[in-house]
Amino acid sequence: MKRFLQAITLASCSLLLAACGNLKNSDLASNSTTTTSKAKKYETTSSTDGGYSVLLKKGVYKTSPISGLEATNYDNSVDESAMERGLIRVSKKVFSTKDYVIQEGQQLDETTVTNWLGRYSKSNKEGLNLKSNGKTGSTTRNPIILQQIMEEDFYVKSGSSYKLAGISISLGLNSVDYYTKTTDGSEYSTKISLAKRRAFGQKTANTIVSRLHAKKKLKNIPIMVGLFSKTDTDSLVGGTYFSYGTASANSSKISKWNSVNEKTQVLPTVDGASAVSASDESKFTSFKDEIEDYFPNVSGVTATLRYYDGKLAYESIAITTQFYGYLQVQSFAQTVMSRAKKYLGTSSPVEITISSVNDTQAVVAKETATGSYRMHIYGGN
Amino acid sequence: MKRFLQAITLASCSLLLAACGNLKNSDLASNSTTTTSKAKKYETTSSTDGGYSVLLKKGVYKTSPISGLEATNYDNSVDESAMERGLIRVSKKVFSTKDYVIQEGQQLDETTVTNWLGRYSKSNKEGLNLKSNGKTGSTTRNPIILQQIMEEDFYVKSGSSYKLAGISISLGLNSVDYYTKTTDGSEYSTKISLAKRRAFGQKTANTIVSRLHAKKKLKNIPIMVGLFSKTDTDSLVGGTYFSYGTASANSSKISKWNSVNEKTQVLPTVDGASAVSASDESKFTSFKDEIEDYFPNVSGVTATLRYYDGKLAYESIAITTQFYGYLQVQSFAQTVMSRAKKYLGTSSPVEITISSVNDTQAVVAKETATGSYRMHIYGGN
Missing domain, CATH: 3.30.300.190 (GMP Synthetase; Chain A, domain 3)
Structure with a gap:
């Protein structure tokens, strides 16, 4: 039956999504039973035991503009889920679920992250991946190590409102970088050692921290960065975090890295x-x-x-x-x-x-x- | 991830099923923690609130040999599920969940039911569907009305064992009979009114009751028969029961039919x-x-x-x-x-x-x- 219902619901997707476009300004409030009451500017949805409450905006869940962006064409949905779940878990070590509420990251936009995920080049000075060295051998080329960036924001209550008080960033680092030498050509791969992922991840984390802390509105916000090893595309289980560190307000780098012990x-x-x-x-x-x-x-x-x-x-x-x-x-x-x-x-x-x-x-x-x-x-x- | 796991589990299907063939004689008992204890001949699995306990045989669930048999090539899995769920629900009106335990029907075998689901003919005198009248028009032909037969058995405790004490039969009756005039030709259909389904169902139920009660071992077993309207193949919801009746021990017919009011x-x-x-x-x-x-x-x-x-x-x-x-x-x-x-x-x-x-x-x-x-x-x- 579910399959039949899915057919209906999918058929009505476009219609409903079109309608959804207008809902951001909806004036339904959390506890109202009619559509005439005014929306509260901020609300939260309650959490499960030990989880964060989620901050809504005008009653609507805010999705991150960078979700799903990846450096290369990479297909392992198991990773995606493990990376987000883990980022929230590691964040709890830094931002207590009692004091902070969470919202999907809103500070990084799609253009910025797309540039960051690219290779460094004359036309993309923001690129965080290593510049091409012109080589195409598995062991001689510069691999794409930074595959994905995720962000979660943490807010604290301030009077009747909420203010940004913490950011968590996850760097999804390839264990294996898949590439082709010509468009649609055979697939080759470059393995990236944990030591290389770690060194690259820590350096890249500091670059990101200094870029974010250079912005006036983020200067005083502590930033946690987690380093996540992506798996090979055949893996049945998601990747795991191996390290995290926090840059305090105003600091341009993370001085102490803590290890994370995860196995699946x-x-x-x-x-x-x-x-x-x-x-x-x-x-x-x-x-x-x-x-x-x-x-x-x-x-x-x-x-x-x-x-x-x-x-x-x-x-x-x-x-x-x-x-x-x-x-x-x-x-x-x-x-x-x-x-x-x-x-x-x-x-x-x-x-x-x-x-x-x-x-x-x-x-x-x-x-x-x-x-x-x-x-x-x-x-x- | 589930998709990946399914791939694994499916790959190992044939292996495990092959192994399962030997498990009917397994000597694992319900509460044993080792594989060396003796199996009880009969056990039951406990039920959800208001449901039947299920009778196992030597620790193994017994499936009905007639499950899935249909008169014609018919495709609506929603019906299948509604028909079984409903048969158990209607059975509760006749066989109390306190006194009886349930087992998937074991009295009707595949050959018998295959014959019963056929049309009556010289070569199939057991056929319960109307004999062909040689016509192929939607309104002139004799449609296939009896599409499917399901059976559930009810047992009562008798000393340290269980004895058969009731049978429920469901007759799945077509609201629409789909047919082709030539192999792989266009599909035509014949609608069957509720009145026709009812009359045919009641008559057929009596035939089945008299055939079963003619068997010595079933002579004294009360038989409940439920009449189920199958839906058209496009329906999103399963069919519904509209009537049921019970033949007491030794009786060759059901003298009183009760209406069932179901809507989906x-x-x-x-x-x-x-x-x-x-x-x-x-x-x-x-x-x-x-x-x-x-x-x-x-x-x-x-x-x-x-x-x-x-x-x-x-x-x-x-x-x-x-x-x-x-x-x-x-x-x-x-x-x-x-x-x-x-x-x-x-x-x-x-x-x-x-x-x-x-x-x-x-x-x-x-x-x-x-x-x-x-x-x-x-x-x-």
């Missing part, structure tokens, strides 16, 4: 790779084996585990099934929940999705490490 | 159709308008409402978005939840999915009419 792993491991945690792997294997024994139509069970600072922080399990029966899904989800309680760890939130090829059929999840499992069966009774 | 509607309505409930429509419109005002990237909001016996029994809302940002999804889901609390009805469970074209991003739902809304953001923090 898919289970079962492939090619005999060893698990980050043998204990987590063994719990998952017990869970998987029992699930596969109880139902005849389970076609795959995989887990993605995220470790922050050496501890399991999130476990997401995807179960793919061949069936689509209502009773099967109900009964299977019940079994999955009881086995999750029995086998899976108690130190992280857990998300288990049960999907056929076309649709998510059910989700079983506990939202916090110590929370209760709950299940939702799509389509109800 | 998609909002916003199209072509100026009027809503089943103006009040539910108005609540949905308020919800939709405010959601669309708060976020710039909402591309579609549609609802599917199911009414049983004139009352709203389930509301499922699908929100399609253009975005994929982590912060946007978090913030949007919060807003959706607060607007759902404010506007949507208190007389039914509610399910709200937030999806991009490729993925479900979040689900906000209350599982019962009076329950609390909860949200799950896919991918976690």
